[in-house]
Structure formats: C-alpha cells, structure tokens
Amino acid sequence: xxxxxxxxxxxxxxxxxxxxxxxxxxxxxxxxxxxxxxxxxxxxxxxxxxxxxxxxxxxxxxxxxxxxxxxxxxxxxxxxxxxxxxxxxxxxxxxxxxxxxxxxxxxxxxxxxxxxxxxxxxxxxxxxxxxxxxxxxxxxxxxxxxxxxxxxxxxxxxxxxxxxxxxxxxxxxxxxxxxxxxxxxxxxxxxxxxxxxxxxxxxxxxxxxxxxxxxxxxxxxxxxxxxxxxxxxxxxxxxxxxxxxxxxxxxxxxxxxxxxxxxxxxxxxxxxxxxxxxxxxxxxxxxxxxxxxxxxxxx
Amino acid sequence: xxxxxxxxxxxxxxxxxxxxxxxxxxxxxxxxxxxxxxxxxxxxxxxxxxxxxxxxxxxxxxxxxxxxxxxxxxxxxxxxxxxxxxxxxxxxxxxxxxxxxxxxxxxxxxxxxxxxxxxxxxxxxxxxxxxxxxxxxxxxxxxxxxxxxxxxxxxxxxxxxxxxxxxxxxxxxxxxxxxxxxxxxxxxxxxxxxxxxxxxxxxxxxxxxxxxxxxxxxxxxxxxxxxxxxxxxx
Numbered sequence: 001x002x003x004x005x006x007x008x009x010x011x012x013x014x015x016x017x018x019x020x021x022x023x024x025x026x027x028x029x030x031x032x033x034x035x036x037x038x039x040x041x042x043x044x045x046x047x048x049x050x051x052x053x054x055x056x057x058x059x060x061x062x063x064x065x066x067x068x069x070x071x072x073x074x075x076x077x078x079x080x081x082x083x084x085x086x087x088x089x090x091x092x093x094x095x096x097x098x099x100x101x102x103x104x105x106x107x108x109x110x111x112x113x114x115x116x117x118x119x120x121x122x123x124x125x126x127x128x129x130x131x132x133x134x135x136x137x138x139x140x141x142x143x144x145x146x147x148x149x150x151x152x153x154x155x156x157x158x159x160x161x162x163x164x165x166x167x168x169x170x171x172x173x174x175x176x177x178x179x180x181x182x183x184x185x186x187x188x189x190x191x192x193x194x195x196x197x198x199x200x201x202x203x204x205x206x207x208x209x210x211x212x213x214x215x216x217x218x219x220x221x222x223x224x225x226x227x228x229x230x231x232x233x234x235x236x237x238x239x240x241x242x243x244x245x246x247x248x249x250x251x252x253x254x255x256x257x258x259x260x261x262x263x264x265x266x267x268x269x270x271x272x273x274x275x276x277x278x279x280x281x282x283x284x285x286x287x288x289x290x291x292x293x294x295x296x297x298x299x
Numbered sequence: 300x301x302x303x304x305x306x307x308x309x310x311x312x313x314x315x316x317x318x319x320x321x322x323x324x325x326x327x328x329x330x331x332x333x334x335x336x337x338x339x340x341x342x343x344x345x346x347x348x349x350x351x352x353x354x355x356x357x358x359x360x361x362x363x364x365x366x367x368x369x370x371x372x373x374x375x376x377x378x379x380x381x382x383x384x385x386x387x388x389x390x391x392x393x394x395x396x397x398x399x400x401x402x403x404x405x406x407x408x409x410x411x412x413x414x415x416x417x418x419x420x421x422x423x424x425x426x427x428x429x430x431x432x433x434x435x436x437x438x439x440x441x442x443x444x445x446x447x448x449x450x451x452x453x454x455x456x457x458x459x460x461x462x463x464x465x466x467x468x469x470x471x472x473x474x475x476x477x478x479x480x481x482x483x484x485x486x487x488x489x490x491x492x493x494x495x496x497x498x499x500x501x502x503x504x505x506x507x508x509x510x511x512x513x514x515x516x517x518x519x520x521x522x523x524x525x526x527x528x529x530x531x532x533x
Contacts, residue, residue, distance in 0.1 A: 100488035111501035172468040176461035194456040201452040202502035206491055208475035213490040222480040223473055252412055252466055259407040262400050276401035278472040
C-alpha cells in the first residue's frame with residue numbers, strides 16, 4: 001500500500017487536502033510518526049483517523065479488523081486502569097470493594113483484551129499494540145485533571161464510571177459498522193458476522209453491567225439519568241463530552257416523552273426517557289475525547 | 300369517516316382517543332418502520348391455536364420479539380410496584396420504580412414504532428411468583444433481566460436494518476444495567492456472575508429465540524411462538 005499515492009489521489013479531487021490536514025511535510029511526518037507506533041495491519045485505521053480529522057464527516061466504514069483494533073485500544077485503556085488501581089491494593093481500593101467489584105471488573109477487562117487479540121489474530125491480522133496512557137487525562141504529563149486517580153478512591157471511582165459508560169457508548173456505536181461489514185465478513189468465513197457481532201454485543205453488555213455496579217458504588221442511579229440539556233449526570237463537568245447525546249429523547253423518529261407512562265399519564269419524563277435508552281458514540285467522537293488526554297498522542 | 304371494516308381492525312379495547320394518539324405517533328414513526336412495512340405489505344400476525352406467532356422471518360419479527368419481552372417485563376414491574384414485597388426499602392422502591400418506568404417506556408416505544416405491525420397485548424401469568432417475598436420477586440426480576448440481555452444479544456445478528464440494530468443496542472445496555480443492579484441486590488458482587496457472563500472471555504451469554512421464548516412462556520398466558528425461528532410450538 002502506498003500511502004502517499006492515496007493522498008495525491010485525493011489531491012486530484014480535493015486540491016485543499018494538504019491544507020485540510022496540515023502542511024505537506026507535517027502530513028508525512030504525522031503518518032510516519034503515527035505509523036511507527038502502530039502495527040502495520042493497523043495502518044488503514046491510522047490513515048483513516050488522519051483523514052477523519054481532516055474531514056468532519058467520514059463516509060468510509062471501518063473494516064471489521066479496524067473496529068476490533070479500536071475496541072482493543074479501549075480495552076487496553078480499561079485493563080491498564082484497573083490493573084494499576086489493583087496494584088495499589090487497599091491504599092486505594094477498600095478490601096470489600098475489591099472483593100465484590102474490582103477483582104471481577106479487572107478480570108473482565110483483561111479477558112476482553114485477550115479475546116480481542118485472539119480474534120484479530122485468527123483473522124490473519126495483527127492486533128494493535130497498547131498506546132501510552134495517562135490516567136490523569138494529562139496527555140502524558142501525568143498531572144492532568146485526575147492527578148490523584150491512583151491515590152484517591154473517589155477519583156478512581158469517577159474515572160472508572162466514565163470509562164465504563166463511555167465503553168458502552170463506544171461498542172454501541174460500532175454495531176451498525178459491523179452490520180455494514182456483513183457481506184465482507186461472510187466472504188471471509190461463513191458465520192463470522194454472527195460471531196463478531198454477538199461477541200461485540202456481549203462485551204457491550206458486560207461493560208454496561210460494570211457501569212451499573214460502579215455507578216451504584218458512587219451513589220448514582222445505575223442508569224444514565226440526563227436532563228433535557230445535559231447528558232452528563234456524573235457531577236464531573238470535565239467529562240461532558242463523554243456523555244453528550246445521552247439527553248436524546250428521539251428514538252427511531254418517535255419522541256418517547258410523548259408516550260404514556262407507567263402511572264397512566266400521557267407523557268414520559270425526560271429523566272425516564274433518557275435513562276431507558278443509552279446512546280452511542282462514533283469512533284471519531286471517542287478518539288477525540290481520549291486522544292491527548294487519557295491516550296497520549298504520538299510525539 | 301372510518302368504515303365498519305376499518306373500525307374492526309382496531310384493538311377492541313382501544314379507545315378512539317387513544318387510537319388517534321397512536322395514529323399521530325404512527326406518522327412520526329414512519330421513518331423507523333416505513334421501509335420494513337413497505338417490504339411486508341402482506342405481513343400478518345397469524346395467531347396459532349395456542350397463542351401468537353412472531354410471523355414471517357425478518358426485522359418485524361425480531362422487533363415483535365423484543366416487544367413481547369418488554370410487555371412481559373413491564374407487566375412484572377407494574378405488579379411489583381403495585382404490591383411491594385414485605386420489607387422493601389425506600390432505596391429498593393426507588394430503583395424498582397425506575398426500572399418499571401423504563402420497561403413501560405420500552406413497551407410503549409415498540410408499540411408505537413411497530414404500529415399496525417405490532418403483535419397484540421399479551422396476558423401474563425405470574426402465578427409462579429410470590430410478590431410478597433423479596434427473594435421470589437428479585438429472583439424473577441434477575442431472570443427477566445438476564446434473559447432480556449441474552450435475548451437481545453442473541454438476536455442482534457438477525458436484524459438487517461442498521462437503525463433497528465442501534466435501537467436494540469440502546470435498549471440492551473439498559474437491560475444489562477438493570478440486571479447488574481438486581482443481581483447485586485440479591486448477592487453483592489454477582490453483577491457479572493459466571494452463570495450469565497462467560498468466565499473465560501468475559502462475554503455476556505447470548506440466547507436463541509427458541510430458548511428465550513421457552514422461558515418467557517412460563518410467565519405468559521398468551522403463548523408466543525416463532526415458527527420461522529425454530530420454535531413452532533410451546
């Protein structure tokens with residue numbers, strides 16, 4: 001694959017492609033520096049990310065391998081986070097909470113990493129390697145807004161909740177992309193589509209179970225209860241973007257607040273309408289939220 | 300003016316006012332089901348002698364499958380809220396009331412979105428549940444929620460329209476949140492127990508339509524079958 005030919009082909013259609021991305025020299029530098037950090041098999045994904053940043057709306061559907069590598073990246077982050085927390089022992093996590101919650105969640109995230117790497121490898125592709133993380137959301141400084149994430153249990157819980165709720169949204173956002181790859185997947189191997197989609201939905205559900213449990217520990221409703229104007233119900237304004245869109249009440253063209261409620265009334269509250277439906281985040285949205293904060297950008 | 304034959308198409312116990320309300324919703328939901336409806340002009344729910352069948356293979360059958368399960372869950376939590384078990388705490392009341400409200404909205408959503416393609420209202424049979432017993436109610440609640448999650452996860456691949464798959468995804472994660480909460484009320488720390496989440500891969504178990512309906516029918520007077528999905532009789 002010749003990446004530079006791709007850029008030149010786009011230049012034929014869109015003479016401003018370099019301006020959209022950055023100076024030509026920076027394009028080359030971005031591609032090579034980013035590429036040096038990721039496995040060759042992930043290159044289509046890396047290139048796609050650079051172009052998605054240049055063009056507000058991407059029309060290309062990521063491949064199954066790209067989707068799985070994206071999921072793997074998110075699982076690396078969660079796995080790293082919980083393992084770091086677990087390593088702190090009772091200095092960070094109370095013993096009862098570890099026994100009842102965090103040992104299970106840590107095991108699950110580690111298992112998701114192992115599973116996704118196995119699936120990607122079984123498809124003849126190479127799993128991405130884990131990027132560098134900054135759990136303080138400081139973009140590599142180690143002194144971001146969650147500077148005490150590994151020393152203050154309340155901060156640890158808040159970040160855990162955000163990771164889980166965001167993870168649920170991220171998986172949900174890929175279901176339709178996996179469906180768009182149905183024919184391609186079936187072309188590789190009969191039954192592959194069902195396997196991949198069902199596994200993705202199954203991980204999605206487990207992330208939602210985690211989110212529910214951790215939200216309960218924090219004294220929040222296990223479901224995301226938004227207002228008409230704010231999706232974020234965590235009380236941490238810094239993560240508004242992670243929850244943006246959760247305030248949606250329109251489902252498949254139906255404004256669900258106009259549907260009758262459980263006690264005979266003719267309308268449904270925004271609190272119930274938003275809590276009853278979780279919302280998705282696109283790959284671009286998730287990467288924009290995490291890049292430069294929890295995921296350290298390549299130099 | 301409606302003709303007699305049109306009138307007869309209405310659910311017998313649906314008041315004219317509420318029909319008009321749903322007709323309005325139907326217009327709003329054209330975007331959701333218009334394509335499927337136009338492809339299934341002849342789609343009819345053929346009630347077998349022992350109940351309701353989900354009908355021809357396709358997205359409408361899967362959406363009606365979800366509608367059936369949401370009807371069952373909504374009816375269950377309405378009963379829980381109407382006759383709280385003895386010793387219920389204020390926290391449990393608040394949580395179970397929230398869940399009731401979510402399930403009723405899921406039910407109403409499918410009813411509105413499916414419009415004339417919706418299966419009829421199902422009659423539940425909760426005679427096996429002791430609503431005065433916390434243990435009985437929470438065990439049933441956990442079963443309903445865990446079954447719901449595995450049902451959505453297991454039927455996702457059968458959905459062909461991206462918008463419907465997204466909506467199923469929006470609902471199933473809320474069911475998983477319910478399931479985790481209920482399980483923790485029964486046994487703290489069981490939110491992702493090995494009976495529902497594969498302990499090796501940490502992937503939630505998925506269930507076939509046949510396996511799910513077998514369980515659901517234990518709590519339904521109106522039996523639901525899916526002859527085109529390998530479940531022809533109860």
